[in-house]
Amino acid sequence: MTLLRTGAAIDASGEDRRPRANDPIVFPAQTISSMTSTICGPPLRRKWPLWWKLSLAAALPFVVVLAVAVGWLFYAGVGIWGIDWPVVWGFAIINYVWWIAIASGGTFISALFYLAEVEWRSALNRIAETITIFAAACAAIYPILHLGRPWLFYWLFPYPNVMGVWPQFRSPLLWDFAAILAYVISSILFWYFGLVPDLATMRDKADASQKRRFYGLLALGFRGSDSAWRYYTIGYGLLAAVMAPLVISVHSIVGLDFAGAATLGWHSTEFPPFFVFGALLSGFATVLLVAIPVRRLLRLEDFITGRHFDILGKLLLTSSLCVGYAYLMEAFTTFYGPDAAEKRLFINKITGELAPIYWATILFNVLAPQLMWRQSVRLNEALVVLISFFVIIGMWCERFVIVVMSLRRTHLPSAWGDYTPTIWDWLTLFGTVGLFIAGLLIAVRLLPTVSMFEMRETILRYARRNQ
Amino acid sequence: MNAIADAPIAPNGLAATFLSEEASLAxxxxxxxxxxxxxRLxxxxPPSLPPKRTRLPxxxxxxxxxxxxAAFGLQSFANVVAYPLDIGARPPFSWPSFIPIAFEAGILSVVVATVVGAGALCGFTRYYDSVDEIRLLREATIDRWVIVVRAPNSETLARSRDILQRCGARAIEEAEL
Structure with missing residues (x-):
């Protein structure tokens, strides 16, 4: 494929592969053989492509920065961050909620749409699940770091101890610990279980004995016998059936972390669904943000087509409208209710010194995605990347609004305070971004980016229809 | 040289490749x-075969x-018996508060049981099987449907070969299974 100056992607056959409205889910020229070769190509290639080396070289310094920031935190304590009374939850919680929402979008695509038997899912579910794994890993770091004495994190587990102390299970914060633990373990198992047949393909496609051994070890001896497939599909269906409610429960519990506290702006029954809407929005935006460069760089234009852009764009728009509805309800219930402090806080949000962050949230999460009403925008890669990026920034701003703005303006004006993040807050944030990107790059280099066994089903189904 | 070890072993199996699922199922x-x-196919x-009855679900x-x-019981024990704390005058047995963790633990148990159970039924970690010696089998995970027959005697083996040829097998390989 060569890239023309106009931005048009032209494949080897000379065909224009820019996303188009009438694109099929998979182009009919693709057979299961050609698809397998295309997907297996990048991981089995001996030489590492230049774009990959440059991207990893750019991401790794951030991983080092994260290690330094975490190391310094372990040595000096949470005083290196900008948190203080009354804003005791700062970047750590903002970033945690932001990352776990990004993770959730992947599970929605891989589990919920599997149950709904949607065909377009097969091209994107591996990318979505990989995003889930690394975003959940980034999210899981923060609550541990935020504990103050992170090396004692195991005190969160209920176990008999000489102090005779047990965790307080009536706290939503402990529910959160259980939810994240269950989510991270389940996501990794679901991802790996889904990878096994493709790892077997990689094992059998590899020429080099070292690679054959590597993928053979990971493939766990899967050979694709009729008996194995029949048990495998039952197992995969079961996992999808429980992953879908799990992801909704996880985000509802994250919402309850806030709603459970008698804090202004938080104590609302709206929070669990509001957080699920936010998770959908940031999840779909991240999948688009990752899928677009991956599509170009790994030459997946025949599998991730205009149809995928169109559907994901509509999903992004729908979830943006849901988030917009939640913002509207937040304003309505504030002024419908009797609490003067709530009203004062809301006015401070929209007119105070941090109001630009609130309005950035509205702009990026609600207004910018409205462009997706137009199909031409949904099919324009540059605009989709831009809108998705806006949404990712907007979702971070939303968490800043929720965490910081509520805590700095409590019921008692005498207890008001402020919050200024330190360099260590920023370095930890950018460090996890680097960790996420480095993780994705390593996954793209080593593993098939598209679920091949599911894509074969889609290709054959299309071929039968066209006969 | 050991004469017994070097003696040729008569093949007792066949492997045949097909280009389509329909041909292989036929x-x-x-x-x-x-x-x-x-x-075995x-x-x-996943082939279009009727689902197997299994107790996995x-x-x-x-x-x-x-x-x-178990999670619900542990929470109840911890907060009612082992370490009862008065939190805003809530009763120690605040059972609605114990539901979220019980739910998460239930889901995690289903996931682990499914992965372990389905993995065992699928033969995960069975790294060697005599069918691995069949060269054609490597194509089964890529783009071919491969039938492997283990025949009890040479007469059945010959019949199997005839059937596979008649059904349009693209390649046939003899195997020791």
């Missing part, structure tokens, strides 16, 4: 109808319910 049906022995995607459900009940 061949498999013919082989089963002819009662030629153990015939290896394919690059029931086992996963039992594990899930057990996990949820």
């Amino acid at each position: 061949a498999l049906a013919d082989l089963n109808a002819a009662d030629v022995g153990d015939a 290896f394919s690059p995607l 029931a086992v996963a459900l039992v594990f899930g319910l057990f996990g949820a009940a």
Whole structure:
């Protein structure tokens, strides 16, 4: 494929592969053989492509920065961050909620749409699940770091101890610990279980004995016998059936972390669904943000087509409208209710010194995605990347609004305070971004980016229809 | 040299590749109808065969319910018996507060039971099988449907070969299974 100056992607056959409205889910020229070769190509290639080396070289310094920031935190304590009374939850919680929402979008695509038997899912579910794994890993770091004495994190587990102390299970914060633990373990198992047949393909496609051994070890001896497939599909269906409610429960519990506290702006029954809407929005935006460069760089234009852009764009728009509805309800219930402090806080949000962050949230999460009403925008890669990026920034701003703005303006004006993040807050944030990107790059280099066994089903189904 | 070890072993199996699922399923049906022995299909995607009856969903459900009940019991024990704390005058047995963790534990138990159970049924970690010696089998995870027949005697083996050829096998390989 060569890239023309106009931005048009032209494949080897000379065909224009820019996303188009009438694109099929998979182009009919693709057979299961050609698809397998295309997907297996990048991981089995001996030489590492230049774009990959440059991207990893750019991401790794951030991983080092994260290690330094975490190391310094372990040595000096949470005083290196900008948190203080009354804003005791700062970047750590903002970033945690932001990352776990990004993770959730992947599970929605891989589990919920599997149950709904949607065909377009097969091209994107591996990318979505990989995003889930690394975003959940980034999210899981923060609550541990935020504990103050992170090396004692195991005190969160209920176990008999000489102090005779047990965790307080009536706290939503402990529910959160259980939810994240269950989510991270389940996501990794679901991802790996889904990878096994493709790892077997990689094992059998590899020429080099070292690679054959590597993928053979990971493939766990899967050979694709009729008996194995029949048990495998039952197992995969079961996992999808429980992953879908799990992801909704996880985000509802994250919402309850806030709603459970008698804090202004938080104590609302709206929070669990509001957080699920936010998770959908940031999840779909991240999948688009990752899928677009991956599509170009790994030459997946025949599998991730205009149809995928169109559907994901509509999903992004729908979830943006849901988030917009939640913002509207937040304003309505504030002024419908009797609490003067709530009203004062809301006015401070929209007119105070941090109001630009609130309005950035509205702009990026609600207004910018409205462009997706137009199909031409949904099919324009540059605009989709831009809108998705806006949404990712907007979702971070939303968490800043929720965490910081509520805590700095409590019921008692005498207890008001402020919050200024330190360099260590920023370095930890950018460090996890680097960790996420480095993780994705390593996954793209080593593993098939598209679920091949599911894509074969889609290709054959299309071929039968066209006969 | 050991003469016994070097003696040729008569093949007792066959492997045949097919280009389509339809052809392979037709061949498999013919082989089963002819009662030629153990015939297995290896394919690059789940074959369109009727689902097997398995207790896996029931086992996963039992594990899930057990996990949820155990988590609920542990929370009740911890907050009612072992370490009762007065938090805003809430009763120690605040059972609605114990539901979220019980739910998460139940889901996690289902996931672990499913992965372990399905993995065991699929033969995960069985790194060697005599069918691995069949060269054609490597194509089964890529783009071919491969039928492997283990025949009890040479007569059945010959019949199997005829059936596979008649059904349009693209390549046939003899195997020692």
